[in-house]
Amino acid sequence: MTVESETKPAPTFAEIISNSWVFFNGEFVRYRDVRIGLMTHAFQYGTACFEGVRAYAGDGGQMYILLLPAHFERLQQSGKILRMSLPLAIDELVKLTVELVRRNGIHYDIQIRPTLFKSSEVIGVRLQDLEQSFSIHTAPMGNYVDLDGLRCMVSSWRRTSDQAIPPRGKITGAYVNSALAKAEALDAGFDEAIMLSPDGHVSEGSAQNIFMIKKGVAYTPPVTDEILEGITREVLMKLLPDDLGIPVVERSIDRTELYTCDEVFFCGTGAQIAPVIEVDRRPVGSGTIGPAVQALQDLYFRAVRGRSPKYAGWLTPVY
Numbered sequence: 001m002t003v004e005s006e007t008k009p010a011p012t013f014a015e016i017i018s019n020s021w022v023f024f025n026g027e028f029v030r031y032r033d034v035r036i037g038l039m040t041h042a043f044q045y046g047t048a049c050f051e052g053v054r055a056y057a058g059d060g061g062q063m064y065i066l067l068l069p070a071h072f073e074r075l076q077q078s079g080k081i082l083r084m085s086l087p088l089a090i091d092e093l094v095k096l097t098v099e100l101v102r103r104n105g106i107h108y109d110i111q112i113r114p115t116l117f118k119s120s121e122v123i124g125v126r127l128q129d130l131e132q133s134f135s136i137h138t139a140p141m142g143n144y145v146d147l148d149g150l151r152c153m154v155s156s157w158r159r160t161s162d163q164a165i166p167p168r169g170k171i172t173g174a175y176v177n178s179a180l181a182k183a184e185a186l187d188a189g190f191d192e193a194i195m196l197s198p199d200g201h202v203s204e205g206s207a208q209n210i211f212m213i214k215k216g217v218a219y220t221p222p223v224t225d226e227i228l229e230g231i232t233r234e235v236l237m238k239l240l241p242d243d244l245g246i247p248v249v250e251r252s253i254d255r256t257e258l259y260t261c262d263e264v265f266f267c268g269t270g271a272q273i274a275p276v277i278e279v280d281r282r283p284v285g286s287g288t289i290g291p292a293v294q295a296l297q298d299l300y301f302r303a304v305r306g307r308s309p310k311y312a313g314w315l316t317p318v319y
């Protein structure tokens with residue numbers, strides 16, 4: 001090895017992103033060559049929808065994209081709300097995403113971000129008579145939240161309702177709601193926010209769904225309590241009873257049930273399986289990660305890195 005190669009600094013995050021290939025309006029181009037104008041409707045009015053997909057480094061240099069078709073199905077659903085459609089069939093988008101990760105030569109954990117957005121550069125808030133664009137980019141991504149135990153507050157910000165900005169759609173503009181809640185929680189010295197629906201029931205975290213466990217039963221809010229219909233939530237609703245013998249009940253949850261249950265955790269593609277150890281300064285259970293969430297974390301991380309044959313169906317291998 002030459003001295004030069006020994007001392008060459010690793011590329012920064014910004015350099016990795018700038019040099020990466022992205023898929024933009026039908027072709028592969030470098031991230032740095034994409035031009036999106038200031039008047040773009042989605043930039044001005046939040047009229048876009050997106051997905052946060054993860055790909056994990058597995059054994060032997062393999063990369064596994066997690067639950068990829070389900071993310072495109074949800075993007076299609078979000079697009080329908082905003083009157084946009086996917087540019088290609090879902091199986092073609094899956095192939096394209098695999099090609100993008102391969103083209104970028106990635107062998108570390110990343111987020112893959114497909115985005116469907118209103119791209120007309122015009123003045124006027126509406127959904128019809130606007131052009132749409134579609135992109136996919138990749139970025140290095142470690143843990144989004146701490147996995148050892150989060151201290152949370154119930155936010156003074158309410159989750160948006162289906163009558164205002166539908167949480168069922170993963171809509172860019174709606175993330176202002178999440179950002180307000182998360183910022184309030186961080187300012188107050190907490191790690192995360194738990195938001196209530198306008199009618200006062202527990203909905204979800206700023207970017208993750210929530211479960212609580214009491215007396216061996218897991219509870220999670222129904223999709224009609226102003227939540228994003230989480231893909232992780234959905235697979236856990238099967239995994240919890242099948243693999244851990246914990247039945248799951250979908251029902252509305254009151255704030256004080258979080259104070260009095262045994263375990264609480266967040267789940268999501270970004271959040272993964274994140275234990276909540278404190279809510280509004282009350283310890284959840286013993287105030288440390290509980291046995292069910294610990295077991296769930298172990299199962300989940302084995303599955304996403306391709307080490308669980310039972311859950312191989314969650315994964316799209318890249319190489």
Ligand code: PMP
Nearest residue numbers: 207208209228230231232268269
């Ligand atoms: N709720 C919100 C508001 C989110 O942003 C996310 C992350 N996509 C989730 C829940 C979890 O959804 P998923 O499991 O599909 O990532």
